[in-house]
Amino acid sequence: MKNNFIHTYVSVDCVVFGFDDDQLHILLVQRNVDANNSKDLKLPGSLIFNEEDVDDAAHRVLYELTGIKKMALKQFRCFASPHRASNPDDMKWLDQAYQPNINRLITVAYLSLCKIDRKLTNISKYKSSKWTPVSQLPKMPFDHNIIVEESLKEIHNWVENEPVILFELLPAKFTATELRLLYEAIYNRKYDVRNFHKKLVQMKYILPLDEKQENVKHRAARYYKFDRITYNKRKIGI
Amino acid sequence: MKNNFIHTYVSVDCVVFGFDDDQLHILLVQRNVDANNSKDLKLPGSLIFNEEDVDDAAHRVLYELTGIKKMALKQFRCFASPHRASNPDDMKWLDQAYQPNINRLITVAYLSLCKIDRKLTNISKYKSSKWTPVSQLPKMPFDHNIIVEESLKEIHNWVENEPVILFELLPAKFTATELRLLYEAIYNRKYDVRNFHKKLVQMKYILPLDEKQENVKHRAARYYKFDRITYNKRKIGI
DNA sequence: TCAAAAGTGTTCGATATACACCCATGC
DNA sequence: GCATGGGTGTATATCGAACACTTTTGA
Numbered sequence: 225m226k227n228n229f230i231h232t233y234v235s236v237d238c239v240v241f242g243f244d245d246d247q248l249h250i251l252l253v254q255r256n257v258d259a260n261n262s263k264d265l266k267l268p269g270s271l272i273f274n275e276e277d278v279d280d281a282a283h284r285v286l287y288e289l290t291g292i293k294k295m296a297l298k299q300f301r302c303f304a305s306p307h308r309a310s311n312p313d314d315m316k317w318l319d320q321a322y323q324p325n326i327n328r329l330i331t332v333a334y335l336s337l338c339k340i341d342r343k344l345t346n347i348s349k350y351k352s353s354k355w356t357p358v359s360q361l362p363k364m365p366f367d368h369n370i371i372v373e374e375s376l377k378e379i380h381n382w383v384e385n386e387p388v389i390l391f392e393l394l395p396a397k398f399t400a401t402e403l404r405l406l407y408e409a410i411y412n413r414k415y416d417v418r419n420f421h422k423k424l425v426q427m428k429y430i431l432p433l434d435e436k437q438e439n440v441k442h443r444a445a446r447y448y449k450f451d452r453i454t455y456n457k458r459k460i461g462i
Numbered sequence: 463m464k465n466n467f468i469h470t471y472v473s474v475d476c477v478v479f480g481f482d483d484d485q486l487h488i489l490l491v492q493r494n495v496d497a498n499n500s501k502d503l504k505l506p507g508s509l510i511f512n513e514e515d516v517d518d519a520a521h522r523v524l525y526e527l528t529g530i531k532k533m534a535l536k537q538f539r540c541f542a543s544p545h546r547a548s549n550p551d552d553m554k555w556l557d558q559a560y561q562p563n564i565n566r567l568i569t570v571a572y573l574s575l576c577k578i579d580r581k582l583t584n585i586s587k588y589k590s591s592k593w594t595p596v597s598q599l600p601k602m603p604f605d606h607n608i609i610v611e612e613s614l615k616e617i618h619n620w621v622e623n624e625p626v627i628l629f630e631l632l633p634a635k636f637t638a639t640e641l642r643l644l645y646e647a648i649y650n651r652k653y654d655v656r657n658f659h660k661k662l663v664q665m666k667y668i669l670p671l672d673e674k675q676e677n678v679k680h681r682a683a684r685y686y687k688f689d690r691i692t693y694n695k696r697k698i699g700i
Numbered sequence: 701t702c703a704a705a706a707g708t709g710t711t712c713g714a715t716a717t718a719c720a721c722c723c724a725t726g727c
Numbered sequence: 728g729c730a731t732g733g734g735t736g737t738a739t740a741t742c743g744a745a746c747a748c749t750t751t752t753g754a
Contacts, residue, residue, distance in 0.1 A: 229509040229560070233467055234542070234568060271467040274566070278542040302540040302570045304472070304516040322467070328512070330472060332540045381619060401706080418708065419744065442704040443751035639733080656735065657717065680731040681724035 233322075235331040236281045237269035237368065238297070239375040240289070242340030243393040245402060248358045248409045249340055250372060253289070253350035255317060255365065265354065267368045269331065271322060282334040289353060290338060291345025296392050297336040300378040301371075304330040308367045317365065321349070333371045335378060337392035379410060387427070391450040397433065399445040400424055424448075429455035471560075473569040474519045475507035475606065476535070477613040478527070480578030481631040483640060486596045486647045487578055488610060491527070491588035493555060493603065503592065505606045507569065509560060520572040527591060528576060529583025534630050535574040538616040539609075542568040546605045555603065559587070571609045573616060575630035617648060625665070629688040635671065637683040638662055662686075667693035 240251040252265040268289045272281035279299065286295045309315060309329045318326045338344075346353055356362070361372060382389060394402055404420045415423075424430060431451045437444040478489035490503040506527045510519035517537065524533045547553060547567045556564045576582075584591055594600070599610060620627055632640055642658045653661075662668060669689045674682040 228511055229471055230512050230514070231469060231471055233469055234472070272542075273466055274468050275544045276468070277544060278540055278568070299539060301537060302516055304510075304570070306513045306515060330516075332542070399706090416744070416746080417706085418746085421708075423743095437706095439753085440705085441753040443706045445706055637733090654717070654719085655733085656719085659735075660716095675733095677726085678732085679726040681733045683733055 230328065230330075232328050232330055233271050233326055234278070235269050235271045235329055236278055236285060236334060237267045237331050237371060238282055238285050238289075238334045238336050239267060239372055240286065240295075240336045240338050241375075241379065241393065242338050242355055243406050243409060244340045244355075245405055246409075249355040250358055250361065251289070251338065251353050252356050252362075252364070253348070253353045255350075256320075265356065265362050266364050266366070267371060268348065268350065268353070278332045282332075282336070285348070286336055288348035289344070289346060289350070290342070291347065292338070292342075295336050295338065296389050297334045298378075298382055299332060299334055301374060302330065302332050303367055303371060305367065311365065314365045329366075331366075331371075333375065335375050335382060337389055339393060339395065341395075383410060388450070388452075388455055394450075397435065397447040397449055399437065399447060401445060403430075403448070429458060468566065470566050470568055471509050471564055472516070473507050473509045473567055474516055474523060474572060475505040475569050475609060476520055476523050476527075476572045476574050477505060477610055478524065478533075478574045478576050479613075479617065479631065480576050480593050481644050481647060482578045482593075483643055484647075487593040488596055488599065489527070489576065489591050490594050490600075490602070491586070491591045493588075494558075503594065503600050504602050504604070505609060506586065506588065506591070516570045520570075520574070523586070524574055526586035527582070527584060527588070528580070529585065530576070530580075533574050533576065534627050535572045536616075536620055537570060537572055539612060540568065540570050541605055541609060543605065549603065552603045567604075569604075569609075571613065573613050573620060575627055577631060577633065579633075621648060626688070626690075626693055632688075635673065635685040635687055637675065637685060639683060641668075641686070667696060 242249045242251060251268065253268045255264045255266045268285055270281060270285045270288075272278060276284070279297070282297050282299070283294065286297065287293055306328060308331075309318060309326075315326075318329065340355055344353065358372070358376065361369065363369065364372075390403070390406060391398075393406055400421060403424065404415055404417070407420070408414055429451050430448050431454075433447045433449055435447045437447070480487040480489060489506065491506045493502045493504045506523055508519060508523045508526075510516060514522070517535070520535050520537070521532065524535065525531055544566060546569075547556060547564075553564075556567065578593055582591065596610070596614070599607065601607065602610075628641070628644060631644055638659060641662065642653055642655070645653055645658070667689050668686050669692075671685045671687055673685045675685070676682065
């Protein structure tokens with residue numbers, strides 16, 4: 225049998241979202257250790273190892289990037305255009321970062337989420353990571369801009385199927401306004417404050433606390449917390 | 463740099479749905495050309511070629527299986543567990559069908575749709591293909607049973623985002639009952655006939671025809687057709 | 701007392717659900 | 728004339744959207 229089947233490396237790339245009370249951000253890394261070009265940002269990713277599932281590879285990438293084990297993640301698509309790594313700069317970087325003669329690269333893209341103010345412990349090969357607002361993304365190598373675009377569509381499905389992931393983006397105690405701003409950032413629209421409160425009280429797995437903001441120069445907002453036990457019961461109910 | 467990165471073959475596998483006025487079916491193929499075992503059914507698939515995108519590979523598999531070019535399809539997930547091809551039977555088949563020493567195989571799974579009574583022109587490597595009701599699927603090789611389970615979840619998303627795909631499963635002229643039974647099969651629930659009619663008239667891209675059934679031993683049902691022009695306008699409206 | 705953001709109810713329209721009878725056709 | 732499936736309307740509940748004023752706090 226003719227052996228013209230592809231025999232290739234496979235990578236994972238992770239689109240990690242964060243939220244800062246204003247807009248969604250994505251965690252990008254600097255491609256070159258000796259970067260002198262601030263524009264040289266890309267999605268964190270890695271080739272996958274032998275005996276490693278793609279999901280595990282994504283967890284590994286995220287762990288090396290953030291120091292966090294078991295981050296919430298979701299595979300959303302395989303990108304495999306034969307031309308996705310055909311830019312000379314990208315091919316050169318592949319040669320340096322991995323080994324020569326990678327002539328094609330298939331990647332499996334993941335969505336993930338991280339509190340934006342969490343202290344990250346970067347033990348990856350990348351010099352630095354940088355939260356970048358989705359409205360100000362640079363031109364990135366390979367098809368990473370396309371991957372991000374697709375991830376933004378996909379995140380709606382994810383929120384609707386598993387709203388728990390929203391709370392990966394918020395502090396343990398959060399105000400109604402913070403949650404509303406998060407919805408507004410994800411869905412890129414405004415929500416009426418009163419209607420949003422009604423929506424909130426219907427989410428039984430969000431518990432109001434007695435605690436309130438302190439040292440704010442306006443009326444202090446109530447804190448809420450996510451209650452995983454109630455949330456899990458909800459799923460049984462379906 | 464240590465080269466313990468995976469260097470692997472990549473396949474596509476296609477879950478092709480059909481509908482027969484009663485339930486959903488999936489198009490399976492006989493794995494071995496000299497099969498003596500009717501249980502030896504699997505999803506149609508193929509390794510992908512050099513210079514071939516995964517979407518193109520899926521189109522190729524479907525073309526070889528059905529003779530139809532440009533079937534509607536949707537990638538829904540990459541399956542890459544290191545153990546997915548570890549069953550001895552499966553490894554033996556891989557050796558025979560492709561070449562020895564494929565020790566691991568990553569697959570990208572696709573959903574597709576086909577009118578179940580369409581005459582298929584099988585020019586693939588498989589001896590025969592067989593429509594199998596989803597309620598009576600055999601135990602299949604690799605993780606094909608898991609792939610089908612996941613595809614059944616995914617098809618709901620697909621219908622909601624692109625209802626046009628429903629009409630890939632119906633004849634050009636169809637009755638309201640046929641469409642309702644299709645919804646019932648996909649969503650695995652009953653729909654009230656009167657409420658369903660209301661839903662139908664709201665779908666402006668479904669046009670009632672003057673034509674009716676003939677030679678039926680009960681009141682003849684009206685035929686409807688899908689109107690692509692109206693459908694495409696609808697999408698602009700969003 | 702002012703600025704800044706929190707909190708709170710009602711109305712309306714659209715949508716989903718529940719439910720029962722007559723109609724057309726072939727035999 | 729009867730068996731079979733086609734076709735139709737109304738009433739109710741639920742959900743989402745629009746909309747404005749009072750409260751609390753720190754400066």
